[in-house]
Amino acid sequence: MQAIHHAHPNSVFFSQCLPNEPCITPGTYAFLGAAAALSGIMHMTVSVVVIMFELTGALTYILPTMIVVGVTKAVSELFGKGGIADRMIWFSGFPFLDNKEEHSFGVPVSAVMTNDARP
Numbered sequence: 001m002q003a004i005h006h007a008h009p010n011s012v013f014f015s016q017c018l019p020n021e022p023c024i025t026p027g028t029y030a031f032l033g034a035a036a037a038l039s040g041i042m043h044m045t046v047s048v049v050v051i052m053f054e055l056t057g058a059l060t061y062i063l064p065t066m067i068v069v070g071v072t073k074a075v076s077e078l079f080g081k082g083g084i085a086d087r088m089i090w091f092s093g094f095p096f097l098d099n100k101e102e103h104s105f106g107v108p109v110s111a112v113m114t115n116d117a118r119p
Contacts, residue, residue: 001029031061032068039069040076043083 001024005014017023031052039048052065080087089096 028061028064031056032064035065036068036072039072041084043073043076043086045069045073 004011005017005023008014009017014023035048035052038051039045042048048069049062049065053059053062082090086096
């Protein structure tokens with residue numbers, strides 16, 4: 001972005017930049033990248049925006065963070081379901097009841113148990 005700003009300083013994208021102050025701060029991109037990484041790994045949206053707002057306390061970063069988190073959520077849903085914790089449970093072979101799948105819990109215990117009681 002800095003190279004684009006230096007090549008085209010009079011562009012409409014940089015019209016709000018003051019001439020003697022840096023217009024692009026790398027810390028903002030690092031902040032938004034951290035929000036995108038956390039959102040992509042954990043598949044959380046609103047929580048990430050609130051956490052990042054509480055970290056900075058700046059209202060100016062809420063809208064860019066919401067955009068980044070929304071795009072990250074959409075892209076991560078294309079490549080897999082669930083966050084990293086869900087994936088690790090599935091890879092380890094542990095039983096995992098997903099709330100998005102239908103399960104039949106109306107089966108009585110007597111239908112699945114046998115009468116063979118061994119001491």
